[in-house]
Amino acid sequence: xxxxxxxxxxxxxxxxxxxxxxxxxxxxxxxxxxxxxxxxxxxxxxxxxxxxxxxxxxxxxxxxxxxxxxxxxxxxxxxxxxxxxxxxxxxxxxxxxxxxxxxxxxxxxxxxxxxxxxxxxxxxxxxxxxxxxxxxxxxxxxxxxxxxxxxxxxxxxxxxxxxxxxxxxxxxxxxxxxxxxxxxxxxxxxxxxxxxxxxxxxxxxxxxxxxxxxxxxxxxxxxxxxxxxxxxxxxxxxxxxxxxxxxxxxxxxxxxxxxxxxxxxxxxxxxxxxxxxxxxxxxxxxxxxxxxxxxxxxxxxxxxxxxxxxxxxxxxxxxxxxxxxxxxxxxxxxxxxxxxxxxxxxxxxxxxxxxxxxxxxxxxxxxxx
Amino acid sequence: xxxxxxxxxxxxxxxxxxxxxxxxxxxxxxxxxxxxxxxxxxxxxxxxxxxxxxxxxxxxxxxxxxxxxxxxxxxxxxxxxxxxxxxxxxxxxxxxxxxxxxxxxxxxxxxxxxxxxxxxxxxxxxxxxxxxxxxxxxxxxxxxxxxxxxxxxxxxxxxxxxxxxxxxxxxxxxxxxxxxxxxxxxxxxxxxxxxxxxxxxxxxxxxxxxxxxxxxxxxxxxxxxxxxxxxxxxxxxxxxxxxxxxxxxxxxxxxxxxxxxxxxxxxxxxxxxxxxxxxxxxxxxxxxxxxxxxxxxxxxxxxxxxxxxxxxxxxxxxxxxxxxxxxxxxxxxxxxxxxxxxxxxxxxxxxxxxxxxxxxxxxxxxxxxxxxxxxxxxxxxxxxxxxxxxxxxxxxxxxxxxxxxxxxxxxxxxxxxxxxxxxxxxxxxxxxxxxxxxxxxxxxxxxxxxxxxxxxxxxxxxxxxxxx
Numbered sequence: 068x069x070x071x072x073x074x075x076x077x078x079x080x081x082x083x084x085x086x087x088x089x090x091x092x093x094x095x096x097x098x099x100x101x102x103x104x105x106x107x108x109x110x111x112x113x114x115x116x117x118x119x120x121x122x123x124x125x126x127x128x129x130x131x132x133x134x135x136x137x138x139x140x141x142x143x144x145x146x147x148x149x150x151x152x153x154x155x156x157x158x159x160x161x162x163x164x165x166x167x168x169x170x171x172x173x174x175x176x177x178x179x180x181x182x183x184x185x186x187x188x189x190x191x192x193x194x195x196x197x198x199x200x201x202x203x204x205x206x207x208x209x210x211x212x213x214x215x216x217x218x219x220x221x222x223x224x225x226x227x228x229x230x231x232x233x234x235x236x237x238x239x240x241x242x243x244x245x246x247x248x249x250x251x252x253x254x255x256x257x258x259x260x261x262x263x264x265x266x267x268x269x270x271x272x273x274x275x276x277x278x279x280x281x282x283x284x285x286x287x288x289x290x291x292x293x294x295x296x297x298x299x300x301x302x303x304x305x306x307x308x309x310x311x312x313x314x315x316x317x318x319x320x321x322x323x324x325x326x327x328x329x330x331x332x333x334x335x336x337x338x339x340x341x342x343x344x345x346x347x348x349x350x351x352x353x354x355x356x357x358x359x360x361x362x363x364x365x366x367x368x369x370x371x372x373x374x375x376x377x378x379x380x381x382x383x384x385x386x387x388x389x390x391x392x393x394x395x396x397x398x399x400x401x402x403x404x405x406x407x408x409x410x411x412x413x414x415x416x417x418x419x420x421x422x423x424x425x426x427x428x429x430x431x432x433x434x435x436x
Numbered sequence: 437x438x439x440x441x442x443x444x445x446x447x448x449x450x451x452x453x454x455x456x457x458x459x460x461x462x463x464x465x466x467x468x469x470x471x472x473x474x475x476x477x478x479x480x481x482x483x484x485x486x487x488x489x490x491x492x493x494x495x496x497x498x499x500x501x502x503x504x505x506x507x508x509x510x511x512x513x514x515x516x517x518x519x520x521x522x523x524x525x526x527x528x529x530x531x532x533x534x535x536x537x538x539x540x541x542x543x544x545x546x547x548x549x550x551x552x553x554x555x556x557x558x559x560x561x562x563x564x565x566x567x568x569x570x571x572x573x574x575x576x577x578x579x580x581x582x583x584x585x586x587x588x589x590x591x592x593x594x595x596x597x598x599x600x601x602x603x604x605x606x607x608x609x610x611x612x613x614x615x616x617x618x619x620x621x622x623x624x625x626x627x628x629x630x631x632x633x634x635x636x637x638x639x640x641x642x643x644x645x646x647x648x649x650x651x652x653x654x655x656x657x658x659x660x661x662x663x664x665x666x667x668x669x670x671x672x673x674x675x676x677x678x679x680x681x682x683x684x685x686x687x688x689x690x691x692x693x694x695x696x697x698x699x700x701x702x703x704x705x706x707x708x709x710x711x712x713x714x715x716x717x718x719x720x721x722x723x724x725x726x727x728x729x730x731x732x733x734x735x736x737x738x739x740x741x742x743x744x745x746x747x748x749x750x751x752x753x754x755x756x757x758x759x760x761x762x763x764x765x766x767x768x769x770x771x772x773x774x775x776x777x778x779x780x781x782x783x784x785x786x787x788x789x790x791x792x793x794x795x796x797x798x799x800x801x802x803x804x805x806x807x808x809x810x811x812x813x814x815x816x817x818x819x820x821x822x823x824x825x826x827x828x829x830x831x832x833x834x835x836x837x838x839x840x841x842x843x844x845x846x847x848x849x850x851x852x853x854x855x856x857x858x859x860x861x862x863x864x865x866x867x868x869x870x871x872x873x874x875x876x877x878x879x880x881x882x883x884x885x886x887x888x889x890x891x892x893x894x895x896x897x898x899x900x901x902x903x904x
Contacts, residue, residue: 161684167714172673172707176715179677182662183612185684187677199703206667207674213870215655215663216646222873252871252879276873305876353876 120422121326125293132296141288143262143295147269150299174200181221191228195242208278209253222276230282237413243375245351255279256351260325267302284322307355313344317362319371321348331426360392367398377405399436402429534741539758545825567625568597573845582797587637591652595792598819602765613661614675614693626659634856647862669699672708679717692720698729700743712782713751721784726791731804747784759787760819863903
């Protein structure tokens with residue numbers, strides 16, 4: 068049945084092309100009504116756009132920060148920016164503006180603003196494009212206070228940038244470059260998992276007296292919706308959060324991947340009777356060694372997962388530190404479930420990402436070690 | 437601020453409003469006169485471009501009203517304000533007869549055009565002279581001290597003292613300075629004490645930078661001189677951001693940004709220029725074109741007409757000056773400052789000069805240039821000699837005073853030098869502070885780890901030279 072339907076579909080398409088030429092086909096003219104219908108009409112042979120590899124779980128409505136509103140992640144970011152702008156009564160178009168297309172200029176300019184003491188929030192359109200600004204971030208922003216003996220600093224600079232896989236972003240709209248910056252003393256690197264976290268962490272970055280990079284998981288911009296306080300509030304930096312307590316395995320991730328490992332924890336409980344402790348690292352640099360180690364001392368097993376490539380990824384730093392601090396507590400080698408050591412591919416994204424099945428499998432191996 | 441009438445276009449004369457846009461074309465076949473009037477070029481240009489082009493120059497793109505009409509054969513492109521031409525012609529960059537070099541004094545220190553004489557009081561001009569010569573003396577002694585292994589590294593300012601002092605003198609004390617590394621004369625003019633110059637070079641306990649950087653990486657918050665960093669041209673977009681913040685704060689402050697002609701090749705320079713123009717920042721870009729970037733001569737650095745010719749490409753008012761003429765540098769900087777603040781727009785000053793010394797103590801420039809070439813500049817066209825001749829011709833200085841000042845300045849430098857040598861280096865704990873405003877737990881652990889290490893292995897480290 069499916070095969071007939073498929074070939075019928077092909078026939079229809081060919082005929083349409085022959086009759087009116089390729090241009091008409093493109094415009095949809097001269098085609099049988101309902102031609103462009105759902106992909107399932109073509110049957111199993113047809114490709115369909117993938118469903119998300121995670122399920123966003125909103126956190127319970129926060130009560131301690133006053134009135135809340137349903138916001139998705141980008142609305143939460145906007146809310147944080149609005150709160151921040153409202154602190155300075157001098158309004159004007161000269162406060163939120165476009166610049167020429169030049170990341171090294173954007174960050175350098177932001178540093179200069181911050182040097183005078185004003186607050187600068189610079190946006191890099193995709194984290195994949197942050198590299199022209201790498202020199203300004205690593206050689207300048209990170210070292211400003213240190214090299215001047217604290218005569219000058221650019222602590223009031225925050226750089227925010229969309230980050231991580233989005234389903235179809237490929238090499239240049241999917242990257243997670245936190246590991247490059249983790250190697251740079253002097254800056255802070257933060258990745259939120261949800262709208263509520265995003266607003267609180269972003270406000271903390273803006274108010275922090277050190278230059279901060281805030282990576283926003285773009286796939287969550289619309290997919291993540293929850294109740295977020297309307298008023299400003301802060302979530303502390305360099306503090307990881309245990310979002311699910313457990314006793315057998317510690318799972319660590321940040322950003323979108325937190326939702327993947329959360330689901331893995333549920334699967335482990337259901338299928339294996341294994342109790343997982345799930346930690347959202349939140350700040351990559353400086354990272355909360357104590358919370359992670361405390362957890363591993365309890366569970367004896369650690370799995371770290373991120374989309375970024377395995378080699379030199381931030382999981383290697385966590386792994387190395389944990390084995391130093393908790394060697395005798397470990398029941399199994401530390402497991403890293405990460406992207407492959409390749410650029411981020413387009414059509415192969417479902418195979419590339421460290422999805423729940425890969426995490427589940429690694430967890431199972433650890434349990435049986 | 438945006439929303440208010442933009443004084444930048446209103447205040448400038450038509451010639452300057454035009455030359456910013458048209459200098460690229462104007463430079464094509466004729467010498468560009470930066471000052472009054474359009475000259476011979478004027479009428480044909482105006483006719484070619486028409487009144488509509490003129491009106492357009494007074495408005496922002498987003499404020500323009502476009503009236504589309506099928507009968508309108510004029511260009512409608514948002515990207516350029518220009519007329520059509522039906523003759524195929526490439527604009528010829530003019531490097532044979534480039535942007536002329538503004539000067540006030542001749543090589544003998546005589547004022548050429550009396551109307552350009554800034555008429556500065558004697559006291560001020562003497563301060564110019566003393567700053568330049570004191571810098572020169574300090575350079576000689578510190579260069580020598582590196583040769584003797586007392587400091588690790590040094591960069592002299594020989595031949596460029598005029599660019600530092602002339603420009604610094606034209607600024608307000610609170611104007612923010614972003615430098616590259618060869619602008620010590622700016623700090624000298626702002627009365628940065630010899631003790632602190634030396635402290636930074638020696639990295640001793642008095643160093644405001646806490647011993648973290650190589651010599652000549654000065655900084656002074658009090659004197660509004662942002663700490664120098666080694667990467668080239670990184671200061672350029674930063675200076676622009678600082679200028680933007682100063683504009684928003686209505687601070688009546690200009691930012692000056694120094695860099696060499698080599699650093700001007702960096703991407704950060706392009707970024708800075710473009711941002712300054714589009715975001716309308718009160719900034720002076722001051723390029724010290726001294727002929728060399730270490731061993732790379734200007735012929736291998738660029739093919740166009742130096743750095744001044746790039747300004748108009750960004751929409752920046754630009755001038756080229758004789759960097760060895762301290763009055764020319766002063767006049768240009770003074771006028772640029774006045775207009776940058778009044779009109780919120782950037783200015784580009786390219787100060788032509790010559791790097792008489794080696795790039796640094798790690799360089800031996802005899803490997804790539806002749807002694808004759810260096811001697812010419814040292815003997816025939818030196819900013820200090822030209823000013824001295826000027827002072828002498830005015831009766832403001834003589835050989836007696838010269839002798840006395842040489843002795844006195846040398847004594848001052850030697851005293852500061854000896855003191856700096858004797859001081860201890862700062863406590864090694866300062867390795868760990870100021871990375872962040874607060875010290876993170878991991879870093880504190882590392883600090884403790886070094887302390888424990890030194891308890892056991894301290895004899896292998898030069899602890900005696902460091903503060904406990």
